[in-house]
Amino acid sequence: MATKIDHDDLVTCPICYEQFTNPKCLPCNHTFCQSCLKSYIITQLGGEGKQAKEFPCPVCRQEVTVTDPKLTSESIADTMPGNHVITSLIERSVQVSASCEDEKWCGPCYSDNEKTLSVSWCTQCSETLCENCVKYHRRFRKSKHEIISVEEMKKEKTKPAQPLDVEEPCMKHTGEVLKVYCVGHKEMCCVICLATSHRKCEQITTFEEMVSTGSKNAENMQNFAKHLDNLEEKTDKLRNKTDENLTTLNNRHDEISKKVTTTVQQAIDKLDHLRSSFLTTFKQMHKGESIKLTEAKERIEVFQQNVKKGKKLLKTVQEQGSPKQVFITTEKLKMQLKQDIDSLQTELNNASFIDYNLRTDYVIETIRNNLTSVVEVDINQTLGLCSSLKEISSIANCFFIEDIEPIDVMKLEVHKEHSVKPNGEITGGTYLPDGRLVLCCLTNLQVYDKDGNFLFDTSYKAGCPRDTCLISSSEILVSFGGGINKYEIQQNELNEKQKISSKSDAWGLAATKDNIIVGYTPEVDVLSMDGQVVQNFSRSGDHVSCVAVSLTGNVYYTDRNDVVCKTLDGREVRRFTNPKVRNLTGIAIDKYGNVYVSGFDSNNICVFSADGSHSKMMITDINSPQNIGFNSTETCLYVCTFGDGCHFYSLKKKD
Structure with a gap:
């Protein structure tokens, strides 16, 4: 009897992260729920009713060619072939779970969230079937699948499940399944592939012949598994190195960001200190110069008032006094004016008009006029990642050449x-x-x-x-x-x-x-x-x-x-x-x-x-x-x- 296998990662859609519902496979072999793929394509193409020649795979970004250019975005996913291996794994998993219950549910129905009592059992697929699913299962599994009653199945519990064997769809021709293998081109072919692209090829063989006991290919399949182990190990090391590099890079980012912030702040603090010191000194200097000019202004205003009084006195005497009095007043005013001018010259001898001229330090001028960045960060690259990828690539290339003797x-x-x-x-x-x-x-x-x-x-x-x-x-x-x-x-x-x-x-x-x-x-x-x-x-x-x-x-x-x-x-x-x-x-x-x-x-x-x-x-x-x-x-x-x-x-x- 089948036992539960831990393959949750194999039956989980990479878009919704739930178990696949009607899994659809792209030519790059990545699989998605039909509804998830439909929504993704609609989004990629900009809405329903859109047409396109291709769209990128959600996982690997490889362009997927749309075979019929008349298809709209909401119908493209429907034309993609189903992944029958994934479907069988889900059905087996459901059946194993169901076998632990007293009542046996139909596996395909249960995987579609329906509970229908089972009446039969497919020995090849190790799954229970209701009456309707038996009919469709016989149509789908046209080869040699044996279907027995549930009662007979109970007697088979101690026997191992039949190996998984499903018909794989051709990715080039909708509705066709892979039938033979072209050794010369290393391609699996459906009947249409065979009739169109491989009609004159001489080395065409069946899958059964390719994996027959003692064949070189049977040994290569075992070696392929070893290559996958090696590839997984190398990829794991590369992922760890990349993760370590990312952690180091994040730490360096934080370190450099902090250092630049500190350096710039120190420069700002220095500039603030120099600005404050300058403003204090400049204020004191301005105050002293302002006092000098203010005192000069006041002395000039006193002289001006004396001139105005003398002018008024002379005019009054001229209007009311005798010529003698006018003469005496004029002479007195001359003597007084001379004394005031001499005093004014003495007091303002060192006075002058003042203006300020700013002389900026060349460093601050350079910063203001030429500074475009505070610091620069260089990226030091090494070829470690590239070399590791080449190493992985060389391992992968072995998959395609090992079946022919060097x-x-x-x-x-x-x-x-x-x-x-x-x-x-x-x-x-x-x-x-x-x-x-x-x-x-x-x-x-x-x-x-x-x-x-x-x-x-x-x-x-x-x-x-x-x-x-x-x-x-x-x-x-x-x-x-x-x-x-x-x-x-x-x-x-x-x-x-x-x-x-x-x-x-x-x-x-x-x-x-x-x-x-x-x-x-x-x-x-x-x-x-x-x-x-x-x-x-x-x-x-x-x-x-x-x-x-x-x-x-x-x-x-x-x-x-x-x-x-x-x-x-x-x-x-x-x-x-x-x-x-x-x-x-x-x-x-x-x-x-x-x-x-x-x-x-x-x-x-x-x-x-x-x-x-x-x-x-x-x-x-x-x-x-x-x-x-x-x-x-x-x-x-x-x-x-x-x-x-x-x-x-x-x-x-x-x-």
Whole structure:
């Protein structure tokens, strides 16, 4: 009988933090309640009735493409596939709880807050069912689920529950479930995927075959769990370090804020003290000068009054006195006026008019006129977080390459299979997911099947195609003298979809999920998918640069006769060089980072081990090789040459 499993975190919606109700899954595999997702989408799109091509996942912010552009914001969530694993976990949990009661409730109904007596039991899902749910369960579980009565179930209590086994929906095609696995593309496929994108793929197998006893994949699944343990441990250490850094940063913030506040306050106190001292001194000085001027003013007013009295006396005597009396009065007034003037001059001899002139200290002037900030804080960055993320990324990358045995380059053998000779020089190429090969022939793009048979060609007014690379199962990029174009892959044609701006001399071309790598004569640019330059690497040499990217996202490009490997942020990882390979014109990287390069002047192909410690001449009898590349399974290598067509080689490991 099933036992209760602690998986509350698995069945809790990250939006409402309650147990999932009708869980809906986004393409990024994050799951939400249907109602929560509906409300979130309505908010993101600005209300009900809104339409959009995409919206960000609430958790990882990855853009989710809306398959039907006519859908409105309130109906998009309904079209998302349900997460049947989460639903089964909830139902099992409910059933385990219900099994502890005397009455048995229907698991699906109970999970929807309804209590309906159960009548049956599904042995595969370990859940009780009412009459209605039995009918729908049989429709939904079309394979081999055995449904028994509740009475029979009671007899089965001591038996272990059947392993969880649900049909997983296809994220690309609504209503379809995943049926098979494409080994070449490492993709799970529904019947529509198989018929459209993987029709010509040769390595298609069932899930049962992939996990059969003794298979390499069964061992890899166990190793994957170990990788998850390692990844969890590394992430936990990174989280702890980040948390410690955040705590330190908060403490430093408080410390610096307090110190700046104290320093500024001390400066303010100093300025206040100087201001107070100045105002006191200035007041005393002003008082003294004011007294001097006031006394001078009073003395002048006394003299003025004497003058007025003399003037009045003289006028009166002139009107009423004799000429003699006028004469005597005039003389007396002259003597008195002379004495008053002499006295006034004596008293005001040192007096003067006064004005104040302010002389500000240069320090305060500097502060007032030039000070724009009190202090500055520098951010001292270390690469600890970035390095830890790269370490985590390297662990995660192991998930996708461990199912193929690494190639020992020293034991690698090549065998020439066939050749094609298009008209004109071949400068670049790329394999399509279905095994077809697109070649850039300077005058046009030519498409061949996996056996080298010509299928069709496409001419372009944009100029001569120089190099091409795959960016999705249905799209390629092509570099021209005038920039980069994006093309949609059709059965018998390539349709131009978008022009991406770049420097006019674009040549070598490669791409990651989010970036385009472009090689020029003097440099290499890392572009965003809309053509914005996000990184630039300088290089040496007169010839144009060929470029490549590894599964881990590192960039490889030619620098004279070296191949340089750098991370996307510009850190150089290593260099690969062999004096026997000259004028490098092609680079290819296999799943394990082994580097294959073509020497145009030396007429050979060399392979380096991923760490650069070993190298081997793989092909030594080829004229003027240029672009090289692998098919999806890395069992075939094509080599484009100058004037001698394109040659195909099979790759085999020595016994």
